[in-house]
Amino acid sequence: MTFELPDLQYGYDALEPHIDALTMEIHHTKHHNAYTNNLNAAIEANGLGGKTIDELLSENIDIAAVRNNGGGWWNHCQFWEAMSPSGGGTPSGELAVAIDSSFGSFDEFKSIFHNAAMTRFGSGWAWLGVKDGELCVCSSPNQDNPLMDGFCNPILGLDVWEHAYYKMYGPGRATYIDAWWNVVDWNEVSRRFSNCR
Ligand code: MN
Secondary structure, eight states, rough: OOOOOOOOSSTTTTTTTTSSHHHHHHHIIIHHHHHHHHHHHHHHHEEEEEEEOHHHHHHOSHHHHHHHHHHHHHHHHHHHHTTTTOSSSSSOOHHHHHOOOOOOOOSHHHHHHHHHHHHOOSEEEEEEEEEEEEEEEEEEETTOOOOHSSSSSEEEEEEOOOGGTTHTTTTTHHHHHHHHHGGGHHHHHHHHHHHHH
16 A cells, blocks of 8 residues: 545635644645655555555554654644634534533643643654543654544644644744644544544
8 A cells, every 4th residue: 555645625724723724834845745655665665555544653653664654654644634724613412512511611632732841751642532432632752643643533633743833832832732732624534433432
């Protein structure tokens, strides 16, 4: 199987003013594209053709090029799909009930997620996931994700690499996180939540 760089479902400027067009374009056409190409090269070099991304991430994470680029490919795919120019607001339905049940309230969840994203030292990701039927928050270094160690089933991930925010926010990761809530597509997150219950 050869992996491809997915098209975005919106323009590079569609998430402004929360995420700027130049950051989106470079992030997609340079960073995600490089992970895609390097993943395909790692698959060929290691004779792993035909494996799904889930198989690659769960069975072959001891191969650094597969771990870093496979994670990079998957993480960014879910990132683009979980954002929308019509995003923001609050979750509804079963997801909203589950957030209240697990964290107390949506604001409490956002605070816990924000803390996970802020305390991830260096580059990595913050995650909302489902573990044993319950929602949980965690973070991962580099391009790792919770699929690799089976910790949880991730349904929303935030990129906290500097390449995701530095042009617009400089070292202001907290401001970037606050802005990102305005573009989260809760309908997509709800779909993912339904799929893993
Ligand atoms: Mn990134």
